[in-house]
Amino acid sequence: MWPERADEGDGVGTKRYDMSVAGWGEFRRGPRLRWSYAEEVLRDGPAMYLRLGEAIGGGAMDASGWERHGSYQGGVLLRQEGALAGDGDWAVRLSEGAYATLATWGLPSGAAARTIEAWVSVDEEDGGGCLLAYGQQTTGAGCVVSVHEDEVSVDCIGHVWGAGGIATTGWHHLVVVWESLGGTSDEWRIYWDGQALPCGTLSGDVVTVQTATGAGYLGRSLDEGSWWRGWIDEVAVYEQALSTARVAAHERMGREG
Numbered sequence: 001m002w003p004e005r006a007d008e009g010d011g012v013g014t015k016r017y018d019m020s021v022a023g024w025g026e027f028r029r030g031p032r033l034r035w036s037y038a039e040e041v042l043r044d045g046p047a048m049y050l051r052l053g054e055a056i057g058g059g060a061m062d063a064s065g066w067e068r069h070g071s072y073q074g075g076v077l078l079r080q081e082g083a084l085a086g087d088g089d090w091a092v093r094l095s096e097g098a099y100a101t102l103a104t105w106g107l108p109s110g111a112a113a114r115t116i117e118a119w120v121s122v123d124e125e126d127g128g129g130c131l132l133a134y135g136q137q138t139t140g141a142g143c144v145v146s147v148h149e150d151e152v153s154v155d156c157i158g159h160v161w162g163a164g165g166i167a168t169t170g171w172h173h174l175v176v177v178w179e180s181l182g183g184t185s186d187e188w189r190i191y192w193d194g195q196a197l198p199c200g201t202l203s204g205d206v207v208t209v210q211t212a213t214g215a216g217y218l219g220r221s222l223d224e225g226s227w228w229r230g231w232i233d234e235v236a237v238y239e240q241a242l243s244t245a246r247v248a249a250h251e252r253m254g255r256e257g
Contacts, residue, residue, distance in 0.1 A: 037084050037234070038063065040253045041117075044246060046236040047107055050100075050218070053089035054078055060092075060100045060218065064236075068106065070218060074098035083119035083171040083233040086257025091119070091233035094219040095126075099227070102216030104134045108239050109211045113180040115238040116145055117247075119254065122168045126229035131174070134216030137223050140185070141212040144221055145176050151202065152192060156185040156211075157222075159204040163190060163197040171231075173251040178209065179241040185209050189241075194251035196244065 041049055042064070049064040055078060060070030077093040108114035122128035127149035135142035135157070142157040153162025154176055175191040186206045190197045218235060219228040234254070242250075 037087055037250075037253045037257075038089075040250055041234070041236050044238060044240070044242060047239045048102070048235075048237045050235040051089055052092045052233055052235065053082065054092075055090070062103070066106065068103040070100035070102045072098075072100050076100070080231055083121070083173075083231075084254050084257065089233075091231050093231050094228045095123075096227040096229065099217050099219035102132075102134060102218055104213060104216035107134060107216070107237055108178075109135075109213050111180045111183050111209050111211075112239065113241045114143075114178050115240065115242040116143075116176045116236075117238070117242075117250065118145075118174050118235040119171055119233040120147055120168075120174055120230065121171045122147055122149070122230040124169050128168060128230055129228045130217075130219070130221040130226035131228055131232065132216075132218050132235065133220065133222045134211070134214065135222065136212040136214040138212070140207040140210045141214075142222050143209075143211045145174075146221075146226065147174065152190055152197065153202055154185075154188045154190065156207050156209055158207045159185040160202040161185055161188050161190075161199055162202050163192075163199045164202070166192055166197070171233075173254055175242065175247045175250070177241045177247075180209075183208055191244075191247045191251075194248045 046064045048068040050060045051063050058072045062068045074097040076098045080091045080093045082089050082091040128147040131145045133144040139158040144155040146153050150166050151164045153160050177189040184206050
């Protein structure tokens, strides 16, 4: 058997195997075998990847290889049924007072390009809240991703950009992308279940994106003004703006297994 290699042609999770058979020579197009969702994420080189599948313990372990592990605080419920089809990895359930502190060293800051990705399911009664936040609580210096009842948004501390009228119950794939093109907080792209949302200003005035280094949290805002209520799975942060094709590939892999 020859070493395996990734097939880059169609943007979905497949592997090809090169092989040789005695008396017949080499075969360069072997069976296409689907790889896992985690391998699909790692293919894009995340700066942090929290699978949130811990069975015991107080840490949200980073699978990216960078060892940016988080630390659980409060009554975090582990071993919850996860979002991914055909994947036995668990998720976590958070409520007010339960969250994880994040290791923010090395995460995209200033006006650098970035992508924030997660699978989420909001509590039908309490309606979500702040999913992930890092930076500082000053104008333009924070990056706060939230899902509130029927609304998905990014708050740069002063300007909230997003879309409403979204069905949020059940598991959904959320991706927030910043390409660092113009530097202002009205240029985020938000994807929900693989589709780009028609976003606009939800509150405040446009600010310059200048995310500071500082605190980071999964499940609460920087000022403890908003808590996540629901389930979270497969959180990844990238130091690049994922393309629409790659966002769709991740969502499709998660749904189809």
